[in-house]
Amino acid sequence: MLKNLGTARSIFLVAGFALVMGLLGPMPAGADENCREVSLPDGSVKIICQDDGGDEGSGGPGGGGSGGGERTCEFNESEIACSSEFGVWDGRCYARVASPQPPKSTPVWEGNDDGVILECNPPGCVGGPAPCPDRSFYWSPTAPAAPGPSAEELAQRAVAAMNLTMGEIGSTPPASTSDPNAVGTIGLPIWLWIADRAENTVGPITREESDGGLTVAATGTLERTEWTLTSASGATVGAITCDGPNAAGTPYDGRNSAEPSPTCGFGADLNSSPGSLTLTGTAHWVVEWQGGGQSGQITVPPQSNSTQVRIGELQALLRN
Incomplete structure (x- = not known):
């Protein structure tokens, strides 16, 4: 009986901890190497975490390459299209120039006067509504390369x-x-x-x-x-x-x-x-x-x- 009570108490503590964490919101990016902070144009910060702990993707702007004259792009170890209606895969999301560009005074510019703010759309956006509800924004010194032909x-x-x-x-x-x-x-x-x-x-x-x-x-x-x-x-x-x-x-x-x-x-x-x-x-x-x-x-x-x-x-x- 005591053993069963101890087990139940452990389950209660774990559940309580999960509830508290859910109320507090996502962990800071530094708390998990698979998470990253993304600044939004309004000055708020979004935390995006990797589902499986693997690399978020491969391939730079315009599609990465694996050599041999073949262009491939990956996300969570699965091959995905190197471009979509939401932009060009940049290794972590489908990126395109945000329109309109937010004012230079917003935190998303990170104090930069040059470059461009990109709209970052995760793979789950493809085939869904536009604008994607899960999009985020970040500063880049250059615009993404135009997608090549399929x-x-x-x-x-x-x-x-x-x-x-x-x-x-x-x-x-x-x-x-x-x-x-x-x-x-x-x-x-x-x-x-x-x-x-x-x-x-x-x-x-x-x-x-x-x-x-x-x-x-x-x-x-x-x-x-x-x-x-x-x-x-x-x-x-x-x-x-x-x-x-x-x-x-x-x-x-x-x-x-x-x-x-x-x-x-x-x-x-x-x-x-x-x-x-x-x-x-x-x-x-x-x-x-x-x-x-x-x-x-x-x-x-x-x-x-x-x-x-x-x-x-x-x-x-x-x-x-």
């Missing part, structure tokens, strides 16, 4: 540098614009291919973009090519999709014209409409990217190209 923004730059497109159309019969006398025969297979083979027409193509210590590599692949054959009235008389390794098609090599393309083309059954037809090829590209410890995929808007072909009928002449 990994995805660099990937988009790489895509733009690729100049991905639908190449020139190769077909049997050839386009009438390039050979006015070219006429295909109804009922024969039509071969289809991309004639101007290059990185940006058939792939694969790789580009890199770097900015602010961050490098992103992106590779574009021609995922598929969609082909349509339409009549003068706009009716679709043939449609196929060639994908994967067959997306670029196979150039016609002069073999027996009755043989279908080994990779991409209209079969004889789809070549049944004589006349002047519009042949359209639409390229679908996919770009995979990685950098800065991130990766992703970008679907490029379809790229199209069209040409005219003529299909005729063979006439048999009987003579007596």
